Amino acid sequence: MTIDDELERRSRRGTERGPDEVWSAAVAAARRRRRIPLWVIPVLVAVPVWAIIFLGGLSPASDGAPSQLESGAQIFSNQCGTCHGTSGGGGVGRPMTDGALLETFPDILGQLQFVWTGSEGVGPAGSPYGDPARPGGQHVTQGYEGGAKMPPFRASLTQAQLLAVVRYEREVLSGAEVDPTQLGASGQLLWPDGQPMLDASENLITPDGQPLFDGSGHLTVQPDWASPVGGSG
Numbered sequence: 001m002t003i004d005d006e007l008e009r010r011s012r013r014g015t016e017r018g019p020d021e022v023w024s025a026a027v028a029a030a031r032r033r034r035r036i037p038l039w040v041i042p043v044l045v046a047v048p049v050w051a052i053i054f055l056g057g058l059s060p061a062s063d064g065a066p067s068q069l070e071s072g073a074q075i076f077s078n079q080c081g082t083c084h085g086t087s088g089g090g091g092v093g094r095p096m097t098d099g100a101l102l103e104t105f106p107d108i109l110g111q112l113q114f115v116w117t118g119s120e121g122v123g124p125a126g127s128p129y130g131d132p133a134r135p136g137g138q139h140v141t142q143g144y145e146g147g148a149k150m151p152p153f154r155a156s157l158t159q160a161q162l163l164a165v166v167r168y169e170r171e172v173l174s175g176a177e178v179d180p181t182q183l184g185a186s187g188q189l190l191w192p193d194g195q196p197m198l199d200a201s202e203n204l205i206t207p208d209g210q211p212l213f214d215g216s217g218h219l220t221v222q223p224d225w226a227s228p229v230g231g232s233g
Contacts, residue, residue, distance in 0.1 A: 067186065067187045067188075068163065068164045068167055068187060068188050068189060069164070069167055069168055069171065069172065069187065071161065071164040071165075072164035072165045072166070072167050072168025072169070072172075073168050073172065075157070075161055075164060075165040075168070076088075076165050076168050076169065076173075079153070079156065079157075079165075080093075080165065080169075083148065084096055087173070088169065088173035088174070090145075091145075092145055092146065092148045093144070093145075093148065093150070094139070094144050096169050096173045096174050097173055097174060098174070098175075099174055099175055100174065101169060101170060101173065101174035102170065102174050102175070102176055103131070103134045103135060104129075104130035104131060104134055104138075104139055105130060105131065105170075105223075106131050107223045108166060108167075108170065108189075109219060109221070109222070109223040110129075110130060110131070110223040111166050111169070111170065112162060112163070112166055112204070112212070112219070113218065113219050113223075114129060114130075114150065115150075115153055115162060115165070115166055116152065116153060116154055116162055116213065116217055117152050117154065117217045117218065118149065118150045118151045118152035118153070119141040119142060119149045119150040119151075120149070120152060121152060121217060121218065122141050123141065124141075125140075125141055125142040125143075125147065126140050126141065126142065126143065127140060127141045128140050129141060152217070154217050158202060159198070159202060159203045159204045159212075159213075160198055160202035160203075162204070163189065163197060163198065163204060167189055179192070181194065182194075184196070191206075191207040193207050195207040195208075195209075197212075206220065206221055
């Protein structure tokens with residue numbers, strides 16, 4: 001018998017198989033296939049649902065930039081800690097801890113002004129500054145621990161950096177509490193009405209969008225001592 005004869009014989013045999021034989025072969029093949037365990041089915045259904053919930057709950061990715069308070073901490077360490085103490089406890093400059101700073105500046109405006117222009121922005125040595133209702137009365141310039149001047153920071157800080165370091169001094173060192181509604185999406189401080197404190201150029205502005213400082217570095221709006229802004233409440 002030749003190879004061709006054997007191939008033809010096997011071919012005829014395959015076509016002569018009955019329906020039952022063909023069905024049995026199909027069933028046997030199906031049984032030999034690996035099946036998916038029943039417990040996998042609910043897992044496969046749940047995974048996409050879990051993924052949607054997980055991804056939806058993620059916060060927006062950080063751009064890596066420091067927050068205002070983080071920036072303020074660094075600025076304080078570099079430019080303020082030498083005089084006021086590394087933790088704000090005082091030195092040749094006045095202490096800022098235990099609420100002392102908030103007694104002098106119950107709102108943020110007065111402190112922004114004082115740091116921006118320094119003692120010279122208030123007047124000659126002995127000029128009063130801060131809240132007149134402060135326990136013990138107002139402070140006076142060059143009236144603490146040998147009379148060191150508070151230097152102006154207009155030349156060494158941007159207005160965005162000024163806001164950052166003042167926030168750090170008030171909120172971290174002196175314990176000021178800020179209403180959560182005054183914080184933006186990235187933690188930046190807002191005015192009580194929700195308006196930004198910095199414009200697109202990162203200069204301080206009033207709630208109606210006008211510059212907060214005039215050309216001489218003084219406030220264009222005066223502190224409202226009876227209604228703290230970003231203060232201890």
